[in-house]
Amino acid sequence: MFGGGGMNPRKMKQMMEQMGIDVDEIDATEVVIKRADGNEIVFSDPDVTKMDARGQETYQIIGEPSEREGAAEVESGDDGGAADEAIPQGDVDIVAQRTGASEDEAREALEATDGDLAAAIDQLE
Structure with a gap:
């Protein structure tokens, strides 16, 4: 995004603050993404970062995902x-x-x- 592959992390943080971007680490134990087919993508013990750029929140998940079969959607008349x-x-x-x-x-x-x-x-x- 900033082309700063070798950029000093402190300088990077300073630049982001100047642009109105706040970054926070989230202490998460599991992240589950539920797919339309009922299956799930699960990240156990992930590193999660929330980035707020002028009201637009973005989440970054770093970790090893695994697939988990979820329950099929229940089709009923009720x-x-x-x-x-x-x-x-x-x-x-x-x-x-x-x-x-x-x-x-x-x-x-x-x-x-x-x-x-x-x-x-x-x-x-």
């Missing part, structure tokens, strides 16, 4: 309420790991608690 939303596999993994329950038990607990992680863990402990 209004598509919260009960139709699939429980994310990451939530199932967290509950199963914390409680020692099987994935099926963890998913059932999450479904019974409308996806509430703490309540599902309490239910299984």
Whole structure:
């Protein structure tokens, strides 16, 4: 963007401030991009930077992505309420790991608690 491959980082920051660009690091543990086909691109332990250039926010994600199959979109005649939303596999993994329950038990607990992680863990402990 600035052609500063060998530019001093302090000088780069100074130039960005003069142009009205603020850069902040975000302490993220996971970034999930949900694709239209229901699958997800997951960045575990990423480096995330938010850049605000005069009101236009841009996020940069640095890390190793992995693909995760998401739940297929549910097609039904009802209004598509919260009960139709699939429980994310990451939530199932967290509950199963914390409680020692099987994935099926963890998913059932999450479904019974409308996806509430703490309540599902309490239910299984």
